[in-house]
Amino acid sequence: MYGQDKTLVCADCNQEFAFTASEQQFYSDRQFSEPRRCPSCRAAKKAARGESGGGSYSGGGYSSGPREMFSATCSSCGREAQVPFRPNGSKPVYCSDCFTSQRASSSRSY
Numbered sequence: 001m002y003g004q005d006k007t008l009v010c011a012d013c014n015q016e017f018a019f020t021a022s023e024q025q026f027y028s029d030r031q032f033s034e035p036r037r038c039p040s041c042r043a044a045k046k047a048a049r050g051e052s053g054g055g056s057y058s059g060g061g062y063s064s065g066p067r068e069m070f071s072a073t074c075s076s077c078g079r080e081a082q083v084p085f086r087p088n089g090s091k092p093v094y095c096s097d098c099f100t101s102q103r104a105s106s107s108r109s110y
């Protein structure tokens with residue numbers, strides 16, 4: 001039975017934190033050992049490692065992104081734009097700001 005919250009001490013910051021009954025249940029279901037660190041230290045560790053990197057994969061984590069982005073120069077304002085396709089020079093490329101305003105104005109009179 002897991003009816004009680006536990007108080008554990010974080011190995012990193014030495015702060016006490018609650019290991020709640022439901023977390024105990026969760027950890028026990030997965031046969032995890034008790035957490036050593038408080039939730040904020042765990043979050044910080046995770047963030048430092050790069051959110052959802054594939055564990056043993058080393059090197060740039062670009063391939064795990066949702067899609068590849070290419071950098072191009074915005075045809076409207078000249079700033080660098082990130083686009084989800086490879087710019088081939090035949091079409092104008094817009095940054096997200098200009099893209100939005102292009103769409104807004106083109107619906108009227110273009």
Ligand SMILES: [Zn+2]
Nearest residue numbers: 010013038041
């Ligand atoms: Zn901590």
Ligand SMILES: [Zn+2]
Nearest residue numbers: 074077095098
């Ligand atoms: Zn632009």
